[in-house]
Amino acid sequence: MKSGKQRRAEIMEKRRARIPVKESFDIYAMPTPAGAVMADREILKHNNTYSLLPLFYVDYAFNCRDCGCAQIWTGKQQKWWYEIMQGNINSVAVRCRSCRKTEQQRKKLAREIHLSGLAAKYEH
């Protein structure tokens, strides 16, 4: 006569045989699209994220947030932004070049006004 432990082991063995082994899905084994710029994942380590880091960059089409013109953020520009400028991996291009310059000017002016206001407030 079999012990309870042996019977339980047999039952578990049968169950294991019944459950199909899930095919493992390896995102990094997928083919690279044509025209993609390969990413250097060692350099991307500054990103504090649990999500997957990109293997490559592909051209990203978007409309400018301010003027609405159609733009393409190329894979090469993305590599520059994420790897050389150490941009956050979740950030994407939202403005065209001229609108970006305008926005930078606006922010610079706003900062100057804010800081001069603070200086005037605490001057005495």
Ligand SMILES: [Zn+2]
């Ligand atoms: Zn624009």
